[in-house]
Amino acid sequence: MMWLSVLPPLPVVGPLVIAGLLLMASHGLPRPIPDIIALATTAFTCILCLLLMRHAGHQPLVYWFGGWVPRHGFPLGVGFVIDPIGALLAAFIGLLFFATLVFAWGYYDEVHAHFHVLMLLFMSGMIGFCFTHDLFNMFVWFELMSVAAFALTGYQLRTSALEGALNFTVTNAVGSYLFLAGIALIYSRVGALDFGALERGVAAQPHDVVVISAFVLLTTALLIKAAQVPFQAWLSDAHAVAPSPVSVIFSGAMVSIGIYGIAKLAWSVFAPSGEIRHVIRVLLLAMGAFSTVIGGVMALLQRHLKRLLAFSTISHVGILLIGVALWERGALAGVFVYFIGHGLVKGALFMVAGILLALCGSIDEIELRGRGRGIWPAGVAMAAGGLLLAGLPVGLMSGGSDFIAAGANALGQGWLLWVVSLGAGCTGGAVLRSSGRVFLGLGPVAGHERHSPTEEDKEKADRPLWLMLVPTTALLVLSLVGTRFASDVISRATLRFMRPDNAMILDGAQAIPAAALALRAPPISYTAWLSVALALAIAACSLFHHRMTRRASRYFQPIRPVLTSLRALHSGDVRQYVMWMAVGLAAFALAFAVS
Secondary structure, three states, rough: HHHHHHHHHHHHHHHHHHHHHHHHHHHHOOOOOHHHHHHHHHHHHHHHHHHHHHHOOOEEEEEHHHHHHOOOOOOOOEEEEEEHHHHHHHHHHHHHHHHHHHHHOOOOOOOHHHHHHHHHHHHHHHHHHHOOEEHHHHHHHHHHHHHHHHHHHHHHHHHHOOOOHHHHHHHHHHHHHHHHHHHHHHHHHHOOOOOOHHHHHHHHHHOOOHHHHHHHHHHHHHHOOOOOOOOHHHHHHHHOOOOOHHHHHHHHHHHHHHHHHHHHHHHHHHOOOHHHHHHHHHHHHHHHHHHHHHHHHHOOOOOEHHHHHHHHHHHHHHHHHHHOOOOHHHHHHHHHHHHHHHHHHEEEEEEEEHHHHHHHHOOOOOOOOOOOOHHHHHHHHHHHHHHHHHHOHHHHHHHHHHHHHHHHHOOOHHHHHHHHHHHHHHHHHHHHHHHHHHHHHHOOOOOOOHHHHOOOOOOOOOOHHHHHHHHHHHHHHHHOOOOHHHHHHHHHHHHHHHHHOHHHHHOOOOOOOHHHHHOOOOOOOOOHHHHHHHHHHHHHHOHHHOOOOHOOOHHHHHHHHHHHHHHHHHOOOOHHHHHHHHHHHHHHHHHHHHH
């Protein structure tokens, strides 16, 4: 099918071309036209990616730009290699952008299409990141994502927005420099940048210190993008000031795509190195566990709803990192299921935060107490999202978590189930507490969250509630349906992702038989109900702590210094954030020194 050979670049090139045309005509277009064009582009991109996923089911779709095909197995040009996982995540990204643009309809009075241009550039960068099979090309898409994200964070040009954008820019710019340095190091050893050639180069010298250093720099850059401990502090600053539609994309896709990048490099490039696999299983597992717990605890301490949700993202992306670090097929399948489920739920919750900000004029949980009664459908959506974050055993998040739990048990790492339960329980409890306070008027006295920072914010208030609720509800419904189907499709695609068989890509070898790809869905983990119970208990204690006896409240005294220290680590000082990057690099050096 000749037409199939021209499809792979279209999900990336198409939005880029439309963005350029919109920018040229931005001042002459009437108000609804940019919204319509951007929505049509994202919908077309999503459908096209689903079509690519279907045709990549038997073997990857390969596209070499400029016709620079490999010679004698050595890649000469830059290529896209589209496997089912990459195409599925790209389709999900297109869907999330479509829902976000529906939510943002009429968000700006003077549009000039600039917001839509940046959003289309942002989407193109993410999809290119999913499709690329070249390390420098991955850096290009990494940078396109970052530049669009910087501009969207400070889009409203308020002082607080610019400060948050500056923190975001500095920390992620450091990550970009690290990524570029990693590319230079591994190119100096291998002399190529295609993933297949890099994997063969790593296999030829798996203990080379330059190769290991390249892995450290590349992985650190992606961990910064993924906002994982100790690189996580920038995310809450960016979320607090970014427009609500932008926050949907940040937490729903951009942060998680950093974990996808780590998985892609780990399995496609660095898998032959035993030392690197050991550090992944030890250090990245520890980083994921710390992120899960610290993000969950910090979410409980927030009163600013977007900061609260940002910390919950740190926690749940930590669960994704745990799944990658386990280095087990079932756990990796769970990562991709959880990626999509978390993106749908978190996107819906940020939309609820945007509804509150638009219709109630505040994003502060304490100031909003009882003011959400008139928009109770948003309260139902928020409570449902909180239960799903807590691990309620329904939907895609639960399905992905069960795969990760089964992988941890299979490897004798059962303690991780308790870490995941604690993080999920804390984040779910924080969201349920907020929904109870805002929509039911519970909790007349605030607890530890009253000491946390908050900002005055406002968004366009004359958008109809039903228009904002439609994409919110759609995302939640999608997170609940088709769990078995999605798990089956993803589990079959995961083996191809783990074994990208570069001989097949470069030389046209036969595809892996479909019968070898089946993976049985694990049973629901009992810890899911424990994390839900923990979330409900945390929400109840937070809302009714004023009724607790003094004796009971004494049990919380020992943890107050810990909470104070955690707050101090998220001070908003970008110099402190860069210092923690140095600590993270030192942790990698120590891990390799003792491995």
